[in-house]
Amino acid sequence: MSEATNNPFQHLVEPLEPTQPDQCFFNLTKLGDPRYDRLPFSIRVLLESAVRNCDEFLVKSSDVESILNWKETQTQTVEVPFRPARVILQDFTGVPAVVDFAAMRDAVMKLGGDPEKINPVCPADLVIDHSIQVDFNRKSDSLQKNQDLEFDRNKERFQFLKWGSKAFRNMRIIPPGSGIVHQVNLEYLARVVFNYEGFLYPDSLVGTDSHTTMIDGLGVLGWGVGGIEAEAVMLGQPISMVLPEVVGYKLFGTPDKLITSTDIVLTVTKHLRQVGVVGKFVEFFGPGVAQLSIADRATIANMCPEYGATAAFFPVDEVSMQYLKQTGREEEKLNYITKYLKAVSMFRDYTDVSQDPDFTQIVELDLSQVVPCCSGPKRPQDRIPVSEMKSDFESCLGAKQGFKGFQIDPKSHNSMVPFEFNGTKYELSHGSVVIAAITSCTNTSNPSVMLGAGLLAKKAIEHGLSVKPYIKTSLSPGSGVVTYYLKESGVMDYLSKLGFEVVGYGCMTCIGNSGPLPEPVVEAITQGDLVAAGVLSGNRNFEGRVHPNTRANYLASPPLVIAYAIAGTVRIDFETQPITINNEGKEVYLRDIWPTREEIQAVERTYVIPSMFKEVYEKIEVVNERWNALVAPSDKLYTWDPKSTYIKSPPFFEGLTMELQPPRSIINAYVLLNFGDSVTTDHISPAGNIARNSSAARFLTNRGLTPREFNSYGSRRGNDAIMARGTFANIRLFNKFLNKQAPQTIHLPTGETMDVFDAAERYQQSGVPLLVLAGKEYGSGSSRDWAAKGPFLLGIKAVLAESYERIHRSNLVGMGVIPLEYLPGDTADTLGLTGRERYTVIIPDKLTPRMKIGIKLDTGKTFQVLMRFDTDVELAYFHHGGILNYMIRKMSQN
Numbered sequence: 001m002s003e004a005t006n007n008p009f010q011h012l013v014e015p016l017e018p019t020q021p022d023q024c025f026f027n028l029t030k031l032g033d034p035r036y037d038r039l040p041f042s043i044r045v046l047l048e049s050a051v052r053n054c055d056e057f058l059v060k061s062s063d064v065e066s067i068l069n070w071k072e073t074q075t076q077t078v079e080v081p082f083r084p085a086r087v088i089l090q091d092f093t094g095v096p097a098v099v100d101f102a103a104m105r106d107a108v109m110k111l112g113g114d115p116e117k118i119n120p121v122c123p124a125d126l127v128i129d130h131s132i133q134v135d136f137n138r139k140s141d142s143l144q145k146n147q148d149l150e151f152d153r154n155k156e157r158f159q160f161l162k163w164g165s166k167a168f169r170n171m172r173i174i175p176p177g178s179g180i181v182h183q184v185n186l187e188y189l190a191r192v193v194f195n196y197e198g199f200l201y202p203d204s205l206v207g208t209d210s211h212t213t214m215i216d217g218l219g220v221l222g223w224g225v226g227g228i229e230a231e232a233v234m235l236g237q238p239i240s241m242v243l244p245e246v247v248g249y250k251l252f253g254t255p256d257k258l259i260t261s262t263d264i265v266l267t268v269t270k271h272l273r274q275v276g277v278v279g280k281f282v283e284f285f286g287p288g289v290a291q292l293s294i295a296d297r298a299t300i301a302n303m304c305p306e307y308g309a310t311a312a313f314f315p316v317d318e319v320s321m322q323y324l325k326q327t328g329r330e331e332e333k334l335n336y337i338t339k340y341l342k343a344v345s346m347f348r349d350y351t352d353v354s355q356d357p358d359f360t361q362i363v364e365l366d367l368s369q370v371v372p373c374c375s376g377p378k379r380p381q382d383r384i385p386v387s388e389m390k391s392d393f394e395s396c397l398g399a400k401q402g403f404k405g406f407q408i409d410p411k412s413h414n415s416m417v418p419f420e421f422n423g424t425k426y427e428l429s430h431g432s433v434v435i436a437a438i439t440s441c442t443n444t445s446n447p448s449v450m451l452g453a454g455l456l457a458k459k460a461i462e463h464g465l466s467v468k469p470y471i472k473t474s475l476s477p478g479s480g481v482v483t484y485y486l487k488e489s490g491v492m493d494y495l496s497k498l499g500f501e502v503v504g505y506g507c508m509t510c511i512g513n514s515g516p517l518p519e520p521v522v523e524a525i526t527q528g529d530l531v532a533a534g535v536l537s538g539n540r541n542f543e544g545r546v547h548p549n550t551r552a553n554y555l556a557s558p559p560l561v562i563a564y565a566i567a568g569t570v571r572i573d574f575e576t577q578p579i580t581i582n583n584e585g586k587e588v589y590l591r592d593i594w595p596t597r598e599e600i601q602a603v604e605r606t607y608v609i610p611s612m613f614k615e616v617y618e619k620i621e622v623v624n625e626r627w628n629a630l631v632a633p634s635d636k637l638y639t640w641d642p643k644s645t646y647i648k649s650p651p652f653f654e655g656l657t658m659e660l661q662p663p664r665s666i667i668n669a670y671v672l673l674n675f676g677d678s679v680t681t682d683h684i685s686p687a688g689n690i691a692r693n694s695s696a697a698r699f700l701t702n703r704g705l706t707p708r709e710f711n712s713y714g715s716r717r718g719n720d721a722i723m724a725r726g727t728f729a730n731i732r733l734f735n736k737f738l739n740k741q742a743p744q745t746i747h748l749p750t751g752e753t754m755d756v757f758d759a760a761e762r763y764q765q766s767g768v769p770l771l772v773l774a775g776k777e778y779g780s781g782s783s784r785d786w787a788a789k790g791p792f793l794l795g796i797k798a799v800l801a802e803s804y805e806r807i808h809r810s811n812l813v814g815m816g817v818i819p820l821e822y823l824p825g826d827t828a829d830t831l832g833l834t835g836r837e838r839y840t841v842i843i844p845d846k847l848t849p850r851m852k853i854g855i856k857l858d859t860g861k862t863f864q865v866l867m868r869f870d871t872d873v874e875l876a877y878f879h880h881g882g883i884l885n886y887m888i889r890k891m892s893q894n
Contacts, residue, residue: 016343017339025340026201028344029343039357041283045346046243050067075245081239081241084205086122089126090128091129091176092687092717094126095718096717096718099718100231105118107888119169119170122233122234122236126172127180127184129179132146132150132508132513133150133508137473137474137501159631162630163634167634179480180445180505182211184479185207185215186445192220202220204222205220206224206225207222207225211302213304214298216304217294219320221313232814244281245361246359247362248283251286252286252366253288254368258594260448261300268307269306270383272307273307281311282307282309284297287351288365293446294320299446306380307381326610326613328613371386375554376552378403380539382404386560393570394413406551412430412529415530421470421521424469426470434532434534435547436471436565437472437534438537439510444558452600454492461497463592466583467568472514473499473500476502476509480616481608498565510538517549522549531552532549532550533554534553535553535560537561539555540782542680544683548688548689574589650720650789664843665843666839666841666843667840669839671772671835676775679774680779681787681808682782685786685787690711700722723790723793726786726790770794772800774799775801776803778804780808784811788811788815797817800822802827804821813868813877814877839857840858842856847867848875850866852865
């Protein structure tokens with residue numbers, strides 16, 4: 001909050017109630033500007049933040065004018081600052097953030113500053129949800145065993161986080177076992193309207209997880225940023241953003257009674273991918289929105305990164321207020337939320353067309369046209385109607401290697417591999433389901449699909465159906481509330497009988513923490529070179545993410561996850577084929593056991609009640625006994641343990657001085673890796689298991705660890721030595737130099753094939769800079785700061801790509817790695833680049849945003865590229881060698 005005396009908009013401040021002068025707000029309607037009522041609701045949130053924080057230094061009155069003038073300027077590159085109300089973190093991205101904060105305190109002290117200045121200014125919540133794995137399933141004690149193993153593996157990380165919660169002000173940590181960050185945010189952390197230091201203002205946030213957008217479903221504007229950028233926000237820096245276009249997405253019509261919210265979101269995802277909304281806001285409107293529950297809206301907003309938008313906003317309406325009441329928010333809060341939002345024209349009635357604002361573009365969806373669907377086998381935007389799943393998978397089998405192809409020899413399409421499991425003989429074939437997981441905040445926050453899965457399980461058991469015991473089934477709810485209503489409604493027992501036991505409260509399979517498959521299953525898949533399938537109710541299904549042995553992975557609603565688990569294969573047409581033969585020899589079809597929307601809603605109305613939410617969340621911060629018993633140091637500076645393989649002081653600030661170095665050209669760089677399109681952050685910095693033959697494994701083995709102690713890359717993000725070795729270590733990495741999938745590259749001076757880290761290390765020993773070549777959508781996927789930190793540590797000075805995913809480009813900027821982009825019409829192919837050339841990138845002394853610069857090859861060829869520093873602030877970060885160096889110098893000045 002800026003000091004009122006410095007704010008030129010002080011005259012807009014008034015009390016919400018005349019009798020409560022200590023509860024004020026900036027009344028934007030008093031601007032008397034007709035442009036305000038035409039602004040999209042999401043842009044009104046940006047405007048309010050700019051007005052309230054205007055100090056003519058970080059936020060200027062000219063920024064307020066730019067936002068008010070959104071309609072005229074949105075298609076231009078107009079930069080505005082945004083100060084979110086709060087920051088949210090999860091532990092995979094939160095641990096490196098706290099590591100960076102600890103290292104920044106050390107660096108500030110070395111430069112003669114006050115280390116306690118490194119402290120969150122903006123409130124930050126960190127939810128520990130990414131550490132738990134599905135090591136045990138199908139047993140009633142699976143939850144306890146997985147949680148115990150999680151603590152044993154991660155005790156050191158958890159102690160470090162507990163130190164952080166004591167050492168840093170304004171940082172709250174939600175302990176493990178509480179739920180998934182975005183669901184906890186929706187059900188508990190969201191304020192909707194902040195009431196802080198005497199002022200009311202819209203809740204808004206950025207988070208270090210790309211699915212932070214889920215909160216947009218509740219009318220709270222939020223999106224994912226890189227961990228590095230989030231740290232700057234926590235330290236009081238506004239985000240510098242280009243004022244976005246806003247696509248209005250009109251929903252109308254009534255969905256069929258058999259349709260789930262997952263079907264709607266997968267349809268929206270594919271549609272918006274086709275429309276093209278990268279870097280834009282999407283704002284939903286129209287009478288169809290009023291028919292969607294907050295959980296349905298949150299499911300759609302959660303998938304926002306999969307269609308590439310920055311945010312997917314549903315303004316607050318009466319349904320939002322009913323949800324806040326249902327989830328146990330106090331009456332007093334509900335009153336001031338409603339009154340404030342109506343006072344500033346931010347409360348929506350979706351049936352009132354006079355409230356519809358201006359949009360850059362309008363697209364529409366008739367909900368009555370949505371059909372049951374899945375997405376896959378390798379990308380979330382590749383939607384397939386369930387009726388076409390069998391034929392689509394079979395066409396993928398023989399298709400050329402790619403997003404929809406596995407290039408399997410037609411002769412082996414129907415091959416079967418026999419194996420034995422627990423004394424019984426089975427067979428696996430292409431398309432056999434080996435993982436079926438009800439997981440991920442996308443769907444577990446939604447009572448309609450969770451209860452739908454439970455009712456389907458009940459009917460399946462009543463029809464005598466079962467799931468083969470070798471299929472790894474799991475249920476990982478996003479909060480304790482889900483387990484509560486599944487038990488109270490009586491469906492939990494049926495889920496358990498089908499093998500869907502609660503295995504933990506966390507992301508689990510969705511993040512790649514799917515745990516091991518049974519050895520006989522792995523042997524059969526390997527022996528037959530089978531394209532085995534995983535089916536999960538998650539939001540990401542990129543290659544190598546879910547499990548190394550499931551090459552085909554499909555996103556599906558929780559009821560469909562169970563259906564495919566019962567069928568045992570994705571090569572089935574549920575409309576014409578029985579799901580299975582029951583124990584009496586009778587054919588049972590999916591339609592025989594599928595619950596209707598009316599059945600589900602009746603159970604939801606009865607069993608999802610406010611007292612559940614209150615009971616679960618009143619004790620959320622103290623419910624984990626092992627967390628409570630953890631002893632952590634209370635020193636303000638962290639004492640680094642040189643023996644630790646989890647927590648290590650990073651080398652980012654070594655040799656940092658107060659003086660800036662002028663930008664230098666990159667001379668005679670080699671290309672470390674040569675990629676095609678859609679290289680994801682999972683390819684660049686995997687979160688899952690550490691392969692036994694990898695550089696990271698060799699490092700850990702040399703430290704005396706056994707493979708069972710390796711844990712995952714995600715859990716070791718506090719140790720740069722392991723994360724550098726894990727960079728580009730995904731076994732599904734496709735490098736054009738090798739023309740096959742492998743976490744390897746060619747060391748060009750010698751022609752040797754080796755692990756990427758080992759090649760980079762050899763280049764670094766020779767003092768040679770490195771580049772990466774890539775195609776479209778480089779860095780799509782999770783907002784993973786190690787996907788920028790890792791390449792930085794490997795000596796990569798720049799990436800040259802056709803286009804970037806928004807968050808990853810920001811992370812590269814934050815680490816001082818230059819994002820270069822081919823000019824329109826240029827690609828590696830059109831320019832005849834093989835990647836074996838040596839590259840000189842000419843960096844001029846005076847830089848401007850989005851300027852063109854030259855590249856010269858050792859072959860004599862020259863061409864121009866776009867330098868993707870989009871704003872003056874990003875250029876300032878680059879001059880400092882990255883955003884964290886900038887903050888350290890700033891904090892050390894006085």
